[in-house]
Amino acid sequence: MVHADASNFAAGVTKEEAYQQVLDQAEGLFYEQRNWVCNLSNAAALLWHAYKSLPSPSNQVNWAGFYTLDPLSPPPPPTTTAPVNGKRPGPQQLILGPFQGKVACQIIAFGRGVCGAAALTKTTQLVPDVEGFPGHIACDGDSRSEIVVPIVVDDRLVAIIDVDCTVVNGFDGVDRVWLERLAELVGKGCDWPAPAFVSST
Ligand code: SME
Numbered sequence: 001m002v003h004a005d006a007s008n009f010a011a012g013v014t015k016e017e018a019y020q021q022v023l024d025q026a027e028g029l030f031y032e033q034r035n036w037v038c039n040l041s042n043a044a045a046l047l048w049h050a051y052k053s054l055p056s057p058s059n060q061v062n063w064a065g066f067y068t069l070d071p072l073s074p075p076p077p078p079t080t081t082a083p084v085n086g087k088r089p090g091p092q093q094l095i096l097g098p099f100q101g102k103v104a105c106q107i108i109a110f111g112r113g114v115c116g117a118a119a120l121t122k123t124t125q126l127v128p129d130v131e132g133f134p135g136h137i138a139c140d141g142d143s144r145s146e147i148v149v150p151i152v153v154d155d156r157l158v159a160i161i162d163v164d165c166t167v168v169n170g171f172d173g174v175d176r177v178w179l180e181r182l183a184e185l186v187g188k189g190c191d192w193p194a195p196a197f198v199s200s201t
Pocket residue numbers: 063104105108112113114115116135136137138139140143146162164
């Protein structure tokens with residue numbers, strides 16, 4: 001049975017142990033449950049409580065959650081695409097998903113900021129100091145470092161994991177490895193909305 005104790009982490013737990021618990025609990029919670037809102041909500045809660053159980057810098061995480069591919073996004077515009085009603089289809093975009101932390105930007109275009117870079121390139125962005133990342137979107141001026149991991153299913157970007165921290169160098173290779181494992185689990189464990197945009201061709 002689902003129980004809040006799943007998000008209790010033992011005192012003195014290591015970062016690897018905390019992430020292992022996140023993955024184990026997420027796997028259990030996703031059993032016979034494939035709704036993406038439901039599963040991303042529980043995954044965000046697990047991540048948040050994991051970080052809060054760890055020493056600095058992890059306990060300085062101030063935002064942990066997801067952006068998903070906005071189903072109203074047009075597909076990437078091929079250079080040959082003819083204008084539709086006088087307009088070329090715009091770029092794909094992310095929309096805010098389940099998270100823990102303060103309110104955040106609702107829409108992020110592919111290619112914009114750290115999240116948009118991860119979405120466009122389908123590669124993890126580990127940013128030790130957000131002031132050194134051109135185009136970083138400062139939803140919260142307190143954020144100083146960030147990691148964004150793409151969630152890719154069948155070569156299609158469906159969502160990203162985004163975690164912010166109030167200190168520089170808040171994340172390292174351990175975060176990267178485990179968040180990439182979580183991204184794989186989440187990608188396989190949810191039914192993702194189909195794009196709503198229908199090409200006129
Ligand atoms: N800083 C992100 C925007 C999202 S918030 O951090 C929640 C970015 O540059 O994409």
